[in-house]
Amino acid sequence: MAAGRRVVVIGVSGHWGSELARRLERDPAISYLAGIDSRPPDADLERTEFIEADIRNPVLSRILPGTEADTVVHCGILLYPEPGKPARVLHDINVIGTLQLLAACERMTTLERVVVRGSAAIYGCEGAAPLFFSEDLARRPPLRTRFQRDISELEDYFANFARRHPEVTCCMLRYQPELGPGLDTPLARYLSLPVVPVQLGFDPRLQLLHTDDATGALVAAVANPVRGAVNVGPTGSVSLSRMLRLARRPTVGIPHPLFEPALARVGERLGVGRLWGDGVRFLRYGRGVDNTRLREEVSYEFAFDAEGTARDFAAGLRGRKIGPALHPGALIDRLAGARP
Amino acid sequence: MTGPSAPAAAPEAIADFLRRLRLGVEDGIGPLAAAEGAASALPDRLQHALEVVGRRLRGEYHEDEWGFDEDFAEAVYPLFEFLYDVWWRVEAEGVRNVPAHGRALLVANHAGSLFPFDASMILGAIMKQHPLPRWARFMVLDWAFVLPYLSSFMRRVGGVPASPLNAMRLLGQDELVMAFPEGVKGTGKPFSQRYRLQRFGRGGFVEIALRTGSPIVPVAVVGSEEIYPKIGESRAMARAVGAPFVPITPTFPLLGPLGLVPLPARWRIEFCEPVDLSGHGPDAADDRRVVFDISEQVRETIQQKLYENLAKRGSAFL
Numbered sequence: 090m091a092a093g094r095r096v097v098v099i100g101v102s103g104h105w106g107s108e109l110a111r112r113l114e115r116d117p118a119i120s121y122l123a124g125i126d127s128r129p130p131d132a133d134l135e136r137t138e139f140i141e142a143d144i145r146n147p148v149l150s151r152i153l154p155g156t157e158a159d160t161v162v163h164c165g166i167l168l169y170p171e172p173g174k175p176a177r178v179l180h181d182i183n184v185i186g187t188l189q190l191l192a193a194c195e196r197m198t199t200l201e202r203v204v205v206r207g208s209a210a211i212y213g214c215e216g217a218a219p220l221f222f223s224e225d226l227a228r229r230p231p232l233r234t235r236f237q238r239d240i241s242e243l244e245d246y247f248a249n250f251a252r253r254h255p256e257v258t259c260c261m262l263r264y265q266p267e268l269g270p271g272l273d274t275p276l277a278r279y280l281s282l283p284v285v286p287v288q289l290g291f292d293p294r295l296q297l298l299h300t301d302d303a304t305g306a307l308v309a310a311v312a313n314p315v316r317g318a319v320n321v322g323p324t325g326s327v328s329l330s331r332m333l334r335l336a337r338r339p340t341v342g343i344p345h346p347l348f349e350p351a352l353a354r355v356g357e358r359l360g361v362g363r364l365w366g367d368g369v370r371f372l373r374y375g376r377g378v379d380n381t382r383l384r385e386e387v388s389y390e391f392a393f394d395a396e397g398t399a400r401d402f403a404a405g406l407r408g409r410k411i412g413p414a415l416h417p418g419a420l421i422d423r424l425a426g427a428r429p
Numbered sequence: 430m431t432g433p434s435a436p437a438a439a440p441e442a443i444a445d446f447l448r449r450l451r452l453g454v455e456d457g458i459g460p461l462a463a464a465e466g467a468a469s470a471l472p473d474r475l476q477h478a479l480e481v482v483g484r485r486l487r488g489e490y491h492e493d494e495w496g497f498d499e500d501f502a503e504a505v506y507p508l509f510e511f512l513y514d515v516w517w518r519v520e521a522e523g524v525r526n527v528p529a530h531g532r533a534l535l536v537a538n539h540a541g542s543l544f545p546f547d548a549s550m551i552l553g554a555i556m557k558q559h560p561l562p563r564w565a566r567f568m569v570l571d572w573a574f575v576l577p578y579l580s581s582f583m584r585r586v587g588g589v590p591a592s593p594l595n596a597m598r599l600l601g602q603d604e605l606v607m608a609f610p611e612g613v614k615g616t617g618k619p620f621s622q623r624y625r626l627q628r629f630g631r632g633g634f635v636e637i638a639l640r641t642g643s644p645i646v647p648v649a650v651v652g653s654e655e656i657y658p659k660i661g662e663s664r665a666m667a668r669a670v671g672a673p674f675v676p677i678t679p680t681f682p683l684l685g686p687l688g689l690v691p692l693p694a695r696w697r698i699e700f701c702e703p704v705d706l707s708g709h710g711p712d713a714a715d716d717r718r719v720v721f722d723i724s725e726q727v728r729e730t731i732q733q734k735l736y737e738n739l740a741k742r743g744s745a746f747l
Contacts, residue, residue, distance in 0.1 A: 216571070216574040216575035216576075216580060216590070217571030217572065217573075217574045217575060217590040217592075218590060218592065219590075219592045219594040219595055220494075220495060220496075220589060220590070220595055220598075221494075221594075221595075221598060223594075226594075288577070289577060290576075290577020290578040290579075290580075290581065291577055291580065291581060292580075292581035292584070294495075294496045294584070324494070325493075325494045326492075326494050326495075326496060327492065328492060328496055328498075328581075328584075331488045331490070331492060332488070333488075334485075334486060334487055334488030335487070335488035335489075336488075337487075345577065374574075374575075377494070379598075395494075403488075
């Protein structure tokens with residue numbers, strides 16, 4: 090197999106799967122690239138062989154060994170419902186899908202590496218907690234939301250697989266929520282509301298991952314995977330209030346018990362949808378992770394820190410003018426004659 | 430621009446601004462443009478203040494990875510300065526025992542049932558009397574971080590949830606960290622038990638200091654016990670709000686919100702000689718005997734200094 094690596098991307102039609110495939114196509118060290126998903130990708134992929142299969146279907150166990158791949162990248166974990174993947178199948182896709190994938194991996198004789206694009210939601214969002222979770226602190230706080238329990242369950246299955254197959258390098262990436270120009274997620278839609286509802290008296294520390302780093306870290310982990318869990322979150326943190334000030338978004342405080350229903354109502358009126366997973370707790374307490382392992386062991390260098398991500402997002406938002414400048418910061422700018 | 434510099438000119442300047450704004454709008458140049466034109470005639474000092482507020486509102490300020498916001502801390506500092514100088518007449522001794530740079534762990538007794546002010550007054554002593562003042566971070570009872578307002582306030586002025594992981598990371602970044610090993614046992618003890626040190630947890634603070642190679646500076650605080658004398662507690666209320674305890678003081682909850690005003694006791698803060706741990710390696714953190722010995726040594730130092738300073742202070746309020 091001197092010809093190069095053979096890589097399969099699961100969930101290639103999702104945003105992150107397509108981005109990854111696009112980057113891997115340019116890598117000369119990869120001789121064969123395949124993508125598996127239940128619908129064809131929207132993106133133009135040149136040399137990726139598309140295989141149509143549902144991750145929840147046992148047929149995966151016949152397809153996957155046929156690719157003779159040495160690397161499997163699982164990008165099919167959903168953080169929120171997508172078109173064609175409604176909320177009620179989220180659990181099925183994430184947990185049962187991962188189980189089917191691992192069952193298929195058991196049959197592969199050529200497998201050397203498995204990389205899973207998971208979520209830092211496993212740590213939950215706690216007011217009183219270590220402000221920077223390291224990888225060994227998963228499940229230390231109680232699992233509170235459905236999504237958190239799903240992530241924990243699939244990580245358990247994955248850890249069992251890793252134990253049974255010491256010859257395979259199994260890497261679980263725990264992603265902080267992503268944000269970036271052009272990325273459409275419930276969180277990005279929330280942050281771009283003309284007036285942003287916040288939870289009265291709470292100002293969470295956020296670590297939002299820039300889209301460039303989200304793909305960059307995944308590519309780095311595919312090239313140089315390490316065993317076990319790795320946090321993927323930027324260095325530093327930014328508070329929600331400062332982030333919204335940078336984006337010139339006025340806020341309206343809502344007592345925290347009313348936040349979820351209020352946001353659901355506003356969201357539906359404006360067509361931005363509601364927050365998913367642990368979104369409400371995330372916007373109350375925030376979450377920080379320690380990214381030492383990613384920087385030092387996977388040797389990935391971040392392009393953006395937490396503040397950089399916030400500024401980049403704010404610059405993108407400010408470009409879109411909706412109505413007059415409502416934010417007091419913008420008014421005072423004009424008065425002081427200091428324009429950014 | 431030659432604006433008048435006397436403070437009395439401020440209302441005049443604002444009236445002038447409003448007059449120009451009205452004239453501008455009457456001339457039909459649009460309210461925003463009129464405001465801009467009128468603002469250009471403001472005196473320098475007001476324009477500077479406007480700029481500071483603008484920077485704040487635009488989010489152009491610094492927060493570190495812990496959420497500590499130095500501008501905010503400086504803005505609320507005068508309130509604590511008032512408590513320090515006028516209300517509690519704090520006298521501090523041995524501030525030079527706090528290292529001017531590099532990591533160090535300040536360990537103090539904890540008291541003040543309703544709202545423990547000891548961290549803020551220790552910080553005040555360092556800021557006011559140290560030749561090289563520096564901000565210190567302090568460990569705060571976890572419960573404060575699930576409450577609205579209090580959580581974001583604590584975070585901005587340098588508080589972090591009391592977790593050894595937070596303390597170790599901060600010390601690893603060469604910060605000055607304050608810990609109160611008595612925890613809730615210290616703040617929740619009745620008034621009759623004042624200045625009697627409670628158990629120092631499991632000696633976790635010694636482990637932290639050993640693992641990070643930080644010197645321990647014991648600090649004795651006198652005066653914090655008298656600000657909210659706890660004469661009873663309400664279990665029902667504590668259960669209702671999820672607090673570790675809800676104290677009853679002579680003024681709270683009897684006088685309602687007025688009962689939150691702390692009594693004007695006199696304070697003394699003594700910073701003791703640092704306990705040098707460089708003789709032990711980081712592995713000593715797993716040696717229970719070493720950890721308990723050092724913990725007990727620090728506890729005894731603080732207890733002895735508490736008695737000394739109580740005697741030096743004399744009357745609690747006058």
